[in-house]
């Protein structure tokens with residue numbers, strides 16, 4: 001299994017190919033590769049991303065069969081079954097990099113802001129459970145001057161939600177905490193831009209504010 005930092009570079013390279021339109025498809029998903037993977041998988045990164053149809057992890061990182069262990073849920077939230085999925089990849093498959101990836105203009109984050117600004121009683125309890133997961137990280141932003149600047153508010157809320165999910169993974173699981181402390185597991189946060197196609201790794205990579 002490749003180390004976390006190397007896995008991160010591989011994702012950055014793949015995203016660069018995606019952005020510049022030089023996708024490396026072909027061998028990544030052909031019959032030979034498929035046969036090779038029947039006996040097992042060694043995905044080099046876990047991506048916890050949003051279900052949004054515009055942000056498919058394999059495409060935006062230009063990766064093929066067996067490369068990424070992808071978990072997608074609206075608003076890239078962290079709930080017990082999602083933590084369990086990450087634990088499975090990190091503990092059983094040996095994957096050393098976990099990326100929580102939000103994106104610009106996220107509908108789940110915007111729905112949470114709408115709900116906080118104008119609470120509605122009619123929401124489905126299932127949908128509400130997603131909003132409740134996003135709420136704690138974005139609610140404080142409504143107490144700031146961002147309140148009057150919707151685009152800036154959404155931008156900061158998306159990043160706050162990514163940071164919260166990444167922190168939850170870092171500290172909300174004994175298995176992951178142990179792997180981080182002793183085994184080189186790295187959990188980072190990123191934002192995908194719908195506008196440019198670029199992924200900005202802004203949390204947990206070192207050197208950030």
Ligand SMILES: [Zn+2]
Nearest residue numbers: 050052106107
């Ligand atoms: Zn989204």
